[in-house]
Amino acid sequence: MxxxxxxxxxxxxxxxxxxxxxxxxxxxxxxxxxxxxxxxxxxxxxxxxxxxxxxxxxxxxxxxxxxxxxxxxxxxxxxxxxxxxxxxxxxxxxxxxxxxxxxxxxxxxxxxxxxxxxxxxxxxxxxxxxxxxxxxxxxxxxxxxxxxxxxxxxxxxxxxxxCQYHWQNRDYRDFQDYLDALTSRKRKQFRKEREQVAAQGIDFVWREGAELTETQWDFVYACYSNTYRIRGQSPYLTRDFFSLLAERMPEAIRVVMAQQNGRDVAMAFSLISGDTFYGRYWGCLAEFDRLHFETCFYQGMEYAIAHGLARFDAGAQGEHKLLRGFEPxxxxxxxxxxxxxxxxxxxxxxxxxxxxxxxxxxxxxxxxxxxxxxx
Structure with missing residues (x-):
């Protein structure tokens, strides 16, 4: 055969x-x-x-x-x-x-x-x-x-x-242009969520795969594995996965770090290819109000708009994505x-x-x- x-x-x-x-x-x-x-x-x-x-x-x-x-x-x-x-x-x-x-x-x-x-x-x-x-x-x-x-x-x-939920970039000029396409109630909600994150002194830094040090990959893995451990589960991926992938396909990797007073507190790991942004893994080591929505969704939307990416695939499950504009x-x-x-x-x-x-x-x-x- x-x-x-x-x-x-x-x-x-x-x-x-x-x-x-x-x-x-x-x-x-x-x-x-x-x-x-x-x-x-x-x-x-x-x-x-x-x-x-x-x-x-x-x-x-x-x-x-x-x-x-x-x-x-x-x-x-x-x-x-x-x-x-x-x-x-x-x-x-x-x-x-x-x-x-x-x-x-x-x-x-x-x-x-x-x-x-x-x-x-x-x-x-x-x-x-x-x-x-x-x-x-x-x-x-x-x-x-x-x-x-x-x-x-x-x-x-x-x-x-x-059924999954994907966000479509309809040639938005910027995030405000996206907000203008929403109902008034949702526009106010999203602005308030983003303001709540900013009020906690949190800002964001984007890095490509080749730009992260091994110490930063340690942090990425600690955040990733924590999302499983808080549910009493073992993480699927090993620490070596992240370093090896950064060696083999660094051009596809995007990581956004959430920082409070210059200290990393959360991250979201994604890949890009062609016209698509793939949100994959997220994690934090401390709880901050509304940080998940900002790091996993709004930051990815902004990145897709700024870089002309047509689609944001944020993975499986989560009706909360639907309420933020991710379509079935x-x-x-x-x-x-x-x-x-x-x-x-x-x-x-x-x-x-x-x-x-x-x-x-x-x-x-x-x-x-x-x-x-x-x-």
């Missing part, structure tokens, strides 16, 4: 992998994915074992899917724990499963990389690959339009919808379940869930803070 698993991305030259990746897909780059592996953020202890699938013909890699063998469902942002719980109650094995995705990053993008005909062959070979390798199922999350088209046979793949965006995932009884039960669930997600997105658009007469 031409399907070949790759358990360590560093074993494949970066140029060969990146030749399969469409432009402006930073989370799929060899630099990003290999940094997750080389930093120890992935591996046996994490429950994420790299298992990228390659399609080779005549010794040449024509297509690939970045993928992982999973023994849990954490860090995916397409929540199938309910399916796993139902399997456990019924005595059905749900793990190990295979996941095609970017770990810990709910970013929509290409998943079927490379030549389209070869990608189709890879998809068609997946069921046999699962059987031969003792995998219960395959899941491909946050797919782009090409993957949706190629996976669209719902007799084989089950289709799931989700439907996301797609696809699931192949080998067990017929589980498949039938999930299909009944997905029919209702898809309708519910569409209703929610429609209703959410009605509560966006924009003036109806705003262009």
């Amino acid at each position: 031409p399907v070949m698993p790759l358990n360590r991305l560093a074993d494949l030259p970066a140029a060969q992998w990146d030749a399969l990746v469409p432009a402006q897909q930073p989370f799929l780059s060899h630099a990003f994915l290999s940094t997750l592996e080389d930093s120890g953020s992935l591996g046996p202890d994490s429950g994420w074992r790299p298992e990228h699938l390659l399609w080779r013909e005549n010794g040449k890699i024509l297509a690939a899917i970045p993928g992982y063998r999973k023994r849990h469902s954490y860090g995916e942002y397409v929540f199938d724990q309910g399916w796993a719980d139902a399997c456990q109650r019924s005595g059905i094995a749900y793990y190990p499963k295979w996941l095609g995705a970017v770990p810990f990053s709910p970013v929509t993008g290409a998943r079927l990389l490379g030549d389209e005909a070869a990608a189709v062959n890879l998809i068609q070979a997946l069921p046999e690959y699962l059987v031969e390798n003792g995998l219960t199922s395959a899941h491909i999350n946050f797919t782009d339009t090409r993957a949706n088209r190629l996976l669209g046979d719902e007799a084989v793949w089950q289709h799931r919808l989700g 965006v439907i996301t797609d995932s696809w699931h192949y379940l080998r067990h017929p009884g589980l498949r039938d039960a999930v299909e009944d669930f997905l029919v209702e869930e898809r309708a519910g997600v569409q209703r929610w997105a429609d209703e959410a658009r009605e509560v966006l803070p924009y003036r109806h007469d705003a262009s």
Whole structure:
């Protein structure tokens, strides 16, 4: 079979992998994915074992899917724990499963990389690959339009919808221009929130990846890990991830530091590529009123406006984003379940869930803070 698993991305030259990746897909780059592996953020202890699938013909890699063998469902942002719980109650094995995705990053993008005909062959070979390798199922999350088209046979793949919130820069001249597009009540609320942060003596400094020292990366990691520890969880990423990524793709990294009297007190870590600003991680070491909204949202909006970026992808979940102008965006995932009884039960669930997600997105658009007469 031409399907070949790759358990360590560093074993494949970066140029060969990146030749399969469409432009402006930073989370799929060899630099990003290999940094997750080389930093120890992935591996046996994490429950994420790299298992990228390659399609080779005549010794040449024509297509690939970045993928992982999973023994849990954490860090995916397409929540199938309910399916796993139902399997456990019924005595059905749900793990190990295979996941095609970017770990810990709910970013929509290409998943079927490379030549389209070869990608189709890879998809068609997946069921046999699962059987031969003792995998219960395959899941491909946050797919782009090409993957949706190629996976669209719902007799084989089950289709799931989700909803995120993205902010669109409608050629705003500055942040005030954005505020002018809002209702009066929301305009006053946002101004008040920003004034409350400024009144605490907090200002902001932006830095690119190459500009941060190791001491500053220590602070970034301390903030990032604290967001997990205050919830009694362990952080997904290791400290080494940040330093390695700064070495491998510094041009994509943006970090905004919140400072009080010249001392760093909070940060937000983001990536940029093409016309998109990707807000990823945030954290603080002390509590300040309204600082989260300012650091994670308003600062990113201002940066996007100032640098001509069209879209601000702030990640999964959070209706509080909706109330600050982030618009609902439907996301797609696809699931192949080998067990017929589980498949039938999930299909009944997905029919209702898809309708519910569409209703929610429609209703959410009605509560966006924009003036109806705003262009």
